[in-house]
Each structure stands twice: as structure tokens, then as C-alpha cells.
Amino acid sequence: LAKTTQPISMDSYEGQEVNITCSHNNIATNDYITWYQQFPSQGPRFIIQGYKTKVTNEVASLFIPADRKSSTLSLPRVSLSDTAVYYCLVGPYTGRRALTFGSGTRLQVQP
Amino acid sequence: EAQVTQNPRYLITVTGKKLTVTCSQNMNHEYMSWYRQDPGLGLRQIYYSMNVEVTDKGDVPEGYKVSRKEKRNFPLILESPSPNQTSLYFCASSALAGGKRSSYNEQFFGPGTRLTVL
Numbered sequence: 001l002a003k004t005t006q007p008i009s010m011d012s013y014e015g016q017e018v019n020i021t022c023s024h025n026n027i028a029t030n031d032y033i034t035w036y037q038q039f040p041s042q043g044p045r046f047i048i049q050g051y052k053t054k055v056t057n058e059v060a061s062l063f064i065p066a067d068r069k070s071s072t073l074s075l076p077r078v079s080l081s082d083t084a085v086y087y088c089l090v091g092p093y094t095g096r097r098a099l100t101f102g103s104g105t106r107l108q109v110q111p
Numbered sequence: 112e113a114q115v116t117q118n119p120r121y122l123i124t125v126t127g128k129k130l131t132v133t134c135s136q137n138m139n140h141e142y143m144s145w146y147r148q149d150p151g152l153g154l155r156q157i158y159y160s161m162n163v164e165v166t167d168k169g170d171v172p173e174g175y176k177v178s179r180k181e182k183r184n185f186p187l188i189l190e191s192p193s194p195n196q197t198s199l200y201f202c203a204s205s206a207l208a209g210g211k212r213s214s215y216n217e218q219f220f221g222p223g224t225r226l227t228v229l
Contacts, residue, residue: 036218041223042222042223043115043203043220043221043222043223044154044201044203045220046217046218046219049217087153087154098156098159098167098168098169098170099144099156099159099169100155100156101146101153101154101155101156102153103152103153104154
């Protein structure tokens with residue numbers, strides 16, 4: 001199983017861009033990279049998913065280098081409401097396999 | 112409204128008393144899963160199901176059972192709960208690859224069940 005490693009915590013200020021990197025050295029060929037956001041006492045919420053290069057949606061961007069051994073979630077101009085835990089998940093697009101979340105990165109945004 | 116529901120939301124019980132946490136989704140998703148979340152350990156998968164009557168162990172299945180008799184329901188059963196199963200539990204569902212709405216990894220999570228075993 002592809003294990004993921006993320007920083008335990010990060011601090012930022014409102015209006016700044018935040019980049020959270022996830023390391024997944026053993027990623028398999030058919031694995032996708034997915035990021036979730038979790039607020040206290042709530043279930044995680046899907047943010048973005050990608051396989052290679054760059055993916056962008058209305059909330060974030062995901063950068064994946066050619067070797068796919070890491071990925072970076074980029075949050076543009078964060079606000080206080082972006083304070084949450086962010087999880088990187090590596091898992092297959094199809095097939096029967098357990099999915100493993102990392103321990104997550106706790107992002108604290110300050111005014 | 113598309114959602115995953117769990118019941119109960121909070122439960123305090125005693126060691127050895129069998130309990131079931133229900134999970135239901137109204138999105139016709141094939142994939143369903145249970146996770147537990149403990150401080151410092153993130154989310155760990157307990158069991159998952161690819162479809163009706165198909166279940167598989169996740170990373171931490173010991174002490175748990177599941178069943179998938181209907182597509183919308185995926186109950187989590189603790190036959191003999193112990194204090195080390197005190198945790199926050201989440202159920203999730205997802206369409207499988209090729210589905211109209213989402214890929215396999217885009218899971219929709221329920222609100223969580225906080226279980227305390229004394």
C-alpha cells in the first residue's frame with residue numbers, strides 16, 4: 001500500500017497562498033491522488049483529485065510531478081474558514097483495495 | 112438531498128455489550144466504507160464494500176463486523192466492544208469509476224458517530 005507523509009501542521013495568514021505537500025514514494029501505476037478537508041467534528045470533504053501534472057478547480061490546485069512520488073495541494077488566498085485538517089489519500093481508481101489516509105496536515109489560518 | 116446518514120451520533124456503552132452503528136446512503140453508490148478516527152492517527156479504514164454481498168477488510172478490521180445486504184445500507188457491528196474501540200467512526204460512500212458523478216476516490220462522508228466504551 002502506498003503510504004503518505006504530510007507535515008503535521010502549518011500556519012498561514014489570511015490572503016496568502018498555502019502549499020501542502022504529500023509524499024507518496026510507493027505510489028502504484030493505477031493510483032490516483034485525492035485530497036480531503038476536514039473541520040472539527042465533521043466528516044472529511046473531497047477537495048480535488050489528480051493523476052499527473054496539474055489539476056485545478058474552483059477551490060484548489062493540485063500539482064503532481066512526473067515521477068508522481070509527491071503532490072502539492074495549493075490553496076490560493078486562504079481565509080479563516082480554511083482552517084482545517086487536510087488529508088492526502090492515494091488509492092486506485094478501480095479495483096478492490098483498501099484506501100489509506102495519512103495523518104493529515106492541520107492548517108491554522110490567522111487574521 | 113444527497114447524503115450519508117449514521118445512527119446513532121453518540122453512544123456510550125459498556126464492555127461486551129453488542130452494538131450496531133447504522134449507515135445509509137441515498138446516492139445509489141456501489142462503494143461504502145467504515146473508518147475510525149483517533150487523535151494523532153488520522154483516519155483508518157475498518158472495512159469496505161464494493162457492492163452488495165461484497166466486503167473486504169481495511170487496515171484495522173479486528174473486533175468489527177459488517178454486512179452489505181442492501182446497496183444503501185452498510186451497518187458496522189461490534190460484537191463485544193472493548194475500551195480500545197472508543198473512537199469517532201465515519202461511514203463513507205462513493206460511486207465506482209465510470210459513474211456519472213464521481214470517481215472511486217471521491218467519497219462522501221457521514222456526520223460521524225462518537226462511541227465511548229466503558
